[in-house]
Amino acid sequence: MSFRHPLLAILLLAGALLTLAAWSYAPGLHGGFLFDDFGNLPSLGASGPVDNLATFFRYITSGAADPTGRPLALLSFLLDARDWPAAPYPFKRTNLLLHLLNGVLLALLLRRLGRESLAPAEHDRNDLAAVLGTAFWLLHPLLVSTTLYIVQREAMLPTSFTLLGLLLWLRGRHAMLHGHPRRGLCWIAAGLGGCTILGVLSKANGALLPALALVIEYIWLQRPNPAMHELEPALSTAGSRQLPPAYRRSMQLLAGLPSLLLGAYLLHAGWSGFVHGVSALRPWTMGQRLLTEPRVLMDYLDLLWLPRSFTPGLFNDQVSASTSLWSPATTLPAVLAVLGLIVAAWCLRRKFPAVALAILFYFVGQAMESTTLQLELYFEHRNYLPAMLMFWPLALWLVGIHPLSRHIGPTRPPKAASNKPVSAALLKGALALVLLSGLALMTHASTVLWGNTHDQALLWARLNPGSPRAQANASLLEMAAGKPQAAVARLTAALPIDPDQVQLSFNLIGAHCMLGSVPASDLELARRAIFHTRDPGTLLVHWFDSSIEAATQSRCHGLDLTALDSLLDAGLDNPKLIEVNGRHQDLLYLKAHIALARHDPAAALHDFNAALAWDVRPGAALNQAALLGAAGYPQEGLAHLDRYRELQTQQAPPANGMPWLHAWVLQQQDYWPREIRRLRDTLRQDAQAKIATHE
Incomplete structure (x- = not known):
């Protein structure tokens, strides 16, 4: 970098990007409660205001989701209200602050990962890449439906603990590799043990932290490290033979064993689904779910790689389950695409480690909610944690870092600045500015919609014509706006498609009630x-x-x-x-x-x-x-x-x-x-x- 104080310049840039993210999200803070908010937040007042220890303990143990009840997520809601009903603004404000905090933690993680594997001459550019990679994630419009959907703080908190856990683990790893085994073990235990527990107490997918650490270990860290070679040639690679035995044992215990247990649990859930069937709540079988999720994952990746201002949002009940590899026709291509991405990432992990890491981290991050657990088929918030590293390879390329395969030995001296075409650097800088501006504007447009519940409901109904939830929600907003005729027209069109949906038929009765009379056909x-x-x-x-x-x-x-x-x-x-x-x-x-x-x-x-x-x-x-x-x-x-x-x-x-x-x-x-x-x-x-x- 040409700055006299590059770190100061990067910190100023990071501050500016955090401000840009806050500006992008500001309009959405004035929106209302949505969907599952009404099923979860009223527990704040279920047994009276949470204003003493007795009601506090009743509230904090009242969670029904996951075996843990997600008590840390419930605890966080007390920052915003201690009784119900309450105003939505404080909840959304806290979600935004948590999103910005996650951005800071992600930047620190990307900075640490780069410095673990890149030569000292590249550290300033690596720091810039960490800020850019974070900004692309922080400003991505797909994450709006997590950040401004209040109840999805339950997805944001495990991300916070995952990021913190990975940072602590990397610090412990560094200490162990430099001859401080006890100190290193304490940091690793705090990261992979303590933060996993905290993540699980926020939401079950916090259990993915050990597996994500293993992905980083084997794809990114166990590669030739030119930075380490300059200090200690014997440790120039972090391969398993060079790692201290104490570190290997700690990873087997705190990362390998939990990952095996999680994998066994997911396999057992799948086996149980095949043998005993799935819940009566679900209109699909376990086999159909497993065939459907590759289609869902490819749709997620489409939204991540080709961002847009307006997405399907919260209502995705129109997603139909695949009944075979050929029905619908996109099933087999999606299965092959997912398998192809995973295999390609593994095979090319030496040549394109940053890309391989981003892809494998993403699929491991989806391992709980997109495989054998009997959850609904599709929700956008499931991308919040898995997509954290998705844009880091692009950021590395934009700043001129090419972390491809390296050989053990001294790093080659960097080329003189005069040898690098200035025009290429300027073009990449311009591209980075365009991408950041475009993401910020798309996110701002999306949050403007999130700040207007009525318009949001109508757009989601238009984007999801086959979703009974979207149509029912839009009809309720139309009735609230004094337009029962519009609600009747919407529901009359939707009911023949989904005649078994009580939310549609009940709302049709309500709309006709507003018009004065309910016909016998409605009943x-x-x-x-x-x-x-x-x-x-x-x-x-x-x-x-x-x-x-x-x-x-x-x-x-x-x-x-x-x-x-x-x-x-x-x-x-x-x-x-x-x-x-x-x-x-x-x-x-x-x-x-x-x-x-x-x-x-x-x-x-x-x-x-x-x-x-x-x-x-x-x-x-x-x-x-x-x-x-x-x-x-x-x-x-x-x-x-x-x-x-x-x-x-x-x-x-x-x-x-x-x-x-x-x-x-x-x-x-x-x-x-x-x-x-x-x-x-x-x-x-x-x-x-x-x-x-x-x-």
Whole structure:
């Protein structure tokens, strides 16, 4: 570099690029909550404001995702709110700060990797390449759907711990290679052990850290190192024969063994999926999932390598599973392309190590969410961690570094600056500026959309015409904007394509309610949908609760309690819903809710008791008894609590992991018995007051 103080110039450039990233994301900070945000964040207020140790421990152990419950992700949400409902802005602001922090950590990682393998004469250019490679990742528009999607902090935090873990591991490795085994072992244990645990406590894919370290070790570090040769010729290569035995043993224990265990777990998940089948929630088999994921991965790579301002976003339920290598026709080419990239990267790892590292790091980073685990087929946020090194080879080339195969021995002196064409350097500098500007502008355009929930929903519906979620979401926004006619037109067009989607048929009823009357055809479509649907999640309870209220108040002509009851009967006849844990209980609970609206306490108590018997839970008993009391039937509420006491021995034990710990916390706090005693006292007082009134 021609600067007198190159490090200062690089730091100024890094600061400018961080500022550019903050500017690019700023418009999106004013957007709202989306999709899974509503399924995860309300736990902030599930048992009251998190303002004391008791509620803190109940909240932090309440996670249901992964065996760990992701407690560190839950903890991070307390930075933004301690009760629910809350404003979205603080959550999005914290996500952006975390994204910028990850950019800083990535730059430090790329700098360290370059310095581990490049000659000292190339260190200044290597530092510049680290900043550029980070900027390409930091500004990439595909990452907007991770950074501004609040709940995907669960994907960002494992990335933070992975980056930190790799940095600590590299520091320990350096110490061991320079004769400090104890110090090195401490750093390696903190990086590959401690940070893996922290990553897993944020999200399960934090377990990939040891495997990613192995990829870096064998693809990038075990190569001739001209920098090391100048200091110690005996260590000029980091091949396995030259590495200290203590380092090899530490890597076998802290990287090799966890990677083998993870691989075994993924193989077991695949075997179980083939032998026992997949969850009733999924419309595909394990074989179909494994055939589909190469298509998904190639689509991800297309979005990474050919960035664009607007992507499909959060709604990708229209992605159809491959049923064979030839159906759809892109399946076999995608499988061959993925295998070809992996094999080519391995075969060319000596000649093009940076490219090989970027590709293999990407596919190992996708190993959990894109293989045998029974997750949904497609989500953009799955690229956040795997794509970290994707743009580093380009950055190295732009600054004039060609880390190709090297031979053990002294590095060749760099060519004099006068021998290098100035025009080539200027062209590369101009190209880097164009790429950075283009990425920043595309990201800014995307975040402007993320800041406008209404326009965002309409665009996603247009980009994903086959996605029921996208169409249902757009129709809700149209109704909220006072345009029920547009919602009716959208849903009427979408339902023939996906007639089993209750979210479409329910929203169509809602749109017609806004127009004054629900035709019988809407109810017939809803009955068909609820009879055939797979698990619609919490949509059933939320929609029926609001619809029962509307029917009771006669706010919607054509939608009465009899019609709603017939929909629930269709749901109870659906074997797919019966297979889903908790959904049968929801349907019986809603039947009881309708009975309450009809002022039939005996029927309500019968259905509440039946719901409780299906899945004995103290929370369900408490909620249902409270509903009976609030409706003016305290004696029935007491009877329901008595029924819970009779069924209490049938309560299923909590699952291992965080559910068990959560149950233990509640037991230590005497939470459920205390709440039930409190409700029982209230119901007794109400019953006595009711008797006194009648007397």
